[in-house]
Amino acid sequence: MDSLLTEIDHVAIAVYDLEAAIAWYAEVFGADVVHREIVASDGVEEALIRVADSYVQLLTPTREDSPVGKYLAAKGEGLHHVAYRVVDCAVALAAVKASGARVIDDAPRPGSRNTTVAFIHPKASFSTLIELVQEN
Numbered sequence: 001m002d003s004l005l006t007e008i009d010h011v012a013i014a015v016y017d018l019e020a021a022i023a024w025y026a027e028v029f030g031a032d033v034v035h036r037e038i039v040a041s042d043g044v045e046e047a048l049i050r051v052a053d054s055y056v057q058l059l060t061p062t063r064e065d066s067p068v069g070k071y072l073a074a075k076g077e078g079l080h081h082v083a084y085r086v087v088d089c090a091v092a093l094a095a096v097k098a099s100g101a102r103v104i105d106d107a108p109r110p111g112s113r114n115t116t117v118a119f120i121h122p123k124a125s126f127s128t129l130i131e132l133v134q135e136n
């Protein structure tokens with residue numbers, strides 16, 4: 001069987017201060033932000049830095065009770081999730097569910113950049129929060 005995962009879409013890093021993180025990537029690596037977006041439904045603001053065909057996604061909460069806000073309060077800054085690109089998010093999510101793994105999103109939903117996404121519960125995946133990303 002061919003892998004359902006086609007690329008790393010992004011590696012997400014939770015930070016307290018988005019501007020400081022953006023400035024650090026620019027200063028240290030000369031890396032520029034190619035996209036910024038507030039995802040109100042998730043309570044986050046993101047800044048994407050392109051690395052080849054993938055991104056580093058710097059994430060900061062827009063409210064304390066958002067999932068990323070709670071994550072920062074509990075664990076502090078650092079790696080938050082890994083996002084794999086898939087051709088069809090619904091097909092990939094169905095395969096995950098068929099395997100018996102626990103999911104966070106029961107159905108695909110809109111992500112940033114006009115993508116379709118679904119999260120797999122970290123309990124199912126060796127304590128790594130995984131996001132499936134379909135580009136539309």
Ligand code: CO
Nearest residue numbers: 012057083131
């Ligand atoms: Co993500």
